[in-house]
Amino acid sequence: MAQIVKTIKGRKYAYEVKWDPKRKKQIWKYLGKIEKRLDPEKLKVELYSAIVKHARVQKTDRMKIMKAIQEVLAKYEDYW
Numbered sequence: 001m002a003q004i005v006k007t008i009k010g011r012k013y014a015y016e017v018k019w020d021p022k023r024k025k026q027i028w029k030y031l032g033k034i035e036k037r038l039d040p041e042k043l044k045v046e047l048y049s050a051i052v053k054h055a056r057v058q059k060t061d062r063m064k065i066m067k068a069i070q071e072v073l074a075k076y077e078d079y080w
Contacts, residue, residue: 005034040073 004015014031047069052062 003031044069044073 002017004017006013006015012034014034016029016031018027018029019025020027044066048062048066051057051065057065
């Protein structure tokens with residue numbers, strides 16, 4: 001038995017492959033699609049860095065931006 005990951009049109013799928021000696025062929029069993037998981041902490045840091053880098057933000061407003069990012073991510077954590 002072996003587990004194989006195939007990439008089809010940019011998406012990854014997992015399969016389990018077994019050898020059937022009676023039929024003398026491989027049996028492929030579909031295990032599911034492999035999806036990337038988002039890391040909320042990494043996303044929060046990247047959002048904050050992008051806003052500070054590309055927008056002229058005063059230091060006093062940076063904490064407000066960070067708080068807003070945390071609130072938005074908290075609402076969507078269930079989806080991740």
